[in-house]
Amino acid sequence: MSKHPTFGRALRSEFLLQEDFVPLNHGSFGTCPRSIHPLRSEWQRKSELNPDHFFRHFVHLQLAKTRERLARFVHCDADELAILINATAGINAVVRSLKFKPGDKILCASTLYNAIERTMAFIQDSQNVQLVKVDLVYPLSDRQVVDAFKDTIERERAKDSNVPIRMAVFDAISSVPGVRCPFEALIKLCKEYEILSLVDGAHAIGQIPLDLHESDPDFFITNCHKWLHTPRGAALLYTPRRNHSLIHPSIINYAYKDYSQCSEEAEVTAAYQLEFGWPGTMDFSSFLCIDAALDFRESLGGEEAIQSYCNELARRGGELVASKWGTEILENEDKTLTVAMVNVRLPFSNKGNLPDRQISKALLEKFNDEHHTLGQPFKHNGHWYMRLSAQVYNDESDFEHMAQAGLKVCQDLDATTSYQGKWTIG
Ligand SMILES: Cc1ncc(COP(=O)(O)O)c(C=O)c1O
Numbered sequence: 001m002s003k004h005p006t007f008g009r010a011l012r013s014e015f016l017l018q019e020d021f022v023p024l025n026h027g028s029f030g031t032c033p034r035s036i037h038p039l040r041s042e043w044q045r046k047s048e049l050n051p052d053h054f055f056r057h058f059v060h061l062q063l064a065k066t067r068e069r070l071a072r073f074v075h076c077d078a079d080e081l082a083i084l085i086n087a088t089a090g091i092n093a094v095v096r097s098l099k100f101k102p103g104d105k106i107l108c109a110s111t112l113y114n115a116i117e118r119t120m121a122f123i124q125d126s127q128n129v130q131l132v133k134v135d136l137v138y139p140l141s142d143r144q145v146v147d148a149f150k151d152t153i154e155r156e157r158a159k160d161s162n163v164p165i166r167m168a169v170f171d172a173i174s175s176v177p178g179v180r181c182p183f184e185a186l187i188k189l190c191k192e193y194e195i196l197s198l199v200d201g202a203h204a205i206g207q208i209p210l211d212l213h214e215s216d217p218d219f220f221i222t223n224c225h226k227w228l229h230t231p232r233g234a235a236l237l238y239t240p241r242r243n244h245s246l247i248h249p250s251i252i253n254y255a256y257k258d259y260s261q262c263s264e265e266a267e268v269t270a271a272y273q274l275e276f277g278w279p280g281t282m283d284f285s286s287f288l289c290i291d292a293a294l295d296f297r298e299s300l301g302g303e304e305a306i307q308s309y310c311n312e313l314a315r316r317g318g319e320l321v322a323s324k325w326g327t328e329i330l331e332n333e334d335k336t337l338t339v340a341m342v343n344v345r346l347p348f349s350n351k352g353n354l355p356d357r358q359i360s361k362a363l364l365e366k367f368n369d370e371h372h373t374l375g376q377p378f379k380h381n382g383h384w385y386m387r388l389s390a391q392v393y394n395d396e397s398d399f400e401h402m403a404q405a406g407l408k409v410c411q412d413l414d415a416t417t418s419y420q421g422k423w424t425i426g
Contacts, residue, residue, distance in 0.1 A: 178341030
C-alpha cells in the first residue's frame with residue numbers, strides 16, 4: 001500500500017516543484033523527490049567526516065550494492081553496469097574508445113539527440129569515418145523504422161561491400177519527437193549484419209521496462225536522472241562482458257589498463273570495473289541516491305503502477321490537448337510511439353514568417369513566463385509540436401492548463417513578426 005497520496009497533483013508536494021507552475025517537461029531534466037534532497041546532503045556530509053575512508057573504501061562498497069540492485073532492475077549482471085554522470089558521458093566513452101578505420105561507416109538515426117549527433121560528428125571529423133543517416137520521419141510504424149535501417153544497410157552494402165558498417169546508433173525513446181523506437185528489433189537487425197549496436201536509452205530507465213540480457217545490445221546508456229527520480233548526474237552504461245575490452249571511460253584515470261595485457265575475460269572485466277568505478281575525485285552523492293530513488297518508486301506502488309499511470313495519462317492528456325487545439329498527436333496505427341511523452345501538434349501556422357530559432361525561443365519563453373507551464377517544443381517534418389511529459393505528479397488538469405495556454409501562445413505568435421526573447425539558450 002502506497003504511503004503517498006495517489007498519483008496526480010496531490011503528489012506534487014512530494015517534489016520541490018514551484019507551486020504555481022504546471023510542469024509538463026519532466027523528460028528534459030527530470031526532477032527528484034523532496035525526500036531525497038536531505039539524503040543527498042547527508043552523503044555529502046559523510047564524505048567530509050573521513051574523506052580517505054569515504055573515497056578509498058565506502059563509496060565503492062556502497063555503489064557495488066547499488067549496481068547489484070540496478071542489475072536486478074534492468075536484468076543483467078552487476079559487473080556489466082557502470083554508473084556515470086550522464087548519457088552524454090556514456091556515449092562519449094563508447095564511441096571515443098572504439099577504434100574505427102578511415103572510411104568505416106556508422107549508421108545514425110536522424111532523430112539522435114543534438115549532443116549525441118554532435119559527438120558522432122566529432123568521431124567523423126577525428127577518425128575519418130562516414131556517418132550514414134537513417135531518416136526517420138514520424139509517424140512511422142515499428143516495421144517502417146526497422147525497414148528504414150534495413151534498407152539503408154542493404155543500400156550501403158550494395159555501394160561497396162568492402163566498406164564495413166561498423167556501428168549503428170539509435171534511441172530507445174528519442175528526445176524529439178518523444179517516441180519509443182523499436183530498439184529491440186533494431187539490435188537484432190544489427191546482429192544479423194554484424195554491426196555493433198549502441199542504444200541511446202537516455203529516456204528509458206523508469207519509463208519502460210528493460211531486460212538488457214534479453215534485448216542484448218552491444219552498448220546501452222540510460223539516465224537515472226530523467227525518469228528514475230535520482231538527483232541529476234547519474235546514468236548507467238550497460239556493456240556486456242564480450243565488449244569490456246573495447247572501451248574505457250572518456251576521462252582516463254589512475255586505473256587505466258591496456259586490456260590486451262589481460263589473459264582472461266574476468267581480468268578484463270575487473271579492470272573495466274576499476275576504470276569506470278573512479279571517474280576522478282568528485283561528488284558521488286547523486287550516484288549514492290539511486291537506492292533512495294528506487295525506494296521512493298517502490299513506495300509509490302512500484303514500476304508497473306508508475307509506468308502504466310504515466311502512459312495512460314500521456315495518452316489521455318495528449319488527446320485532450322489535441323482536441324482543444326484542433327490538431328492531432330504524433331502516433332501510428334498500432335499506437336506504439338507514445339509512452340510517457342506525447343507529442344501534440346501546435347495550432348500555429350507561422351503567419352508572421354518567423355525563423356525557426358525565434359519560434360523555438362518564443363514558445364519556450366511564452367509558455368514558461370506568461371502561462372507558467374512548459375513542455376518541449378520542436379519542429380518535425382515541417383510542423384511545430386509540443387512534447388508533453390506525464391509524471392506521477394501530473395493529472396488531466398495539467399493538460400487542460402497546457403491546452404488553454406497553447407491556444408493563447410499560438411494566437412500571439414501568429415501575430416508576431418520578430419521575437420528576440422530573453423533566455424540565454426532557446
Ligand atoms: C535521447 C537523449 N539522449 C541523450 C541526452 C543527453 O542527456 P544528458 O544531458 O543527461 O547527458 C538526452 C537529454 O535530454 C536525450 O534526450
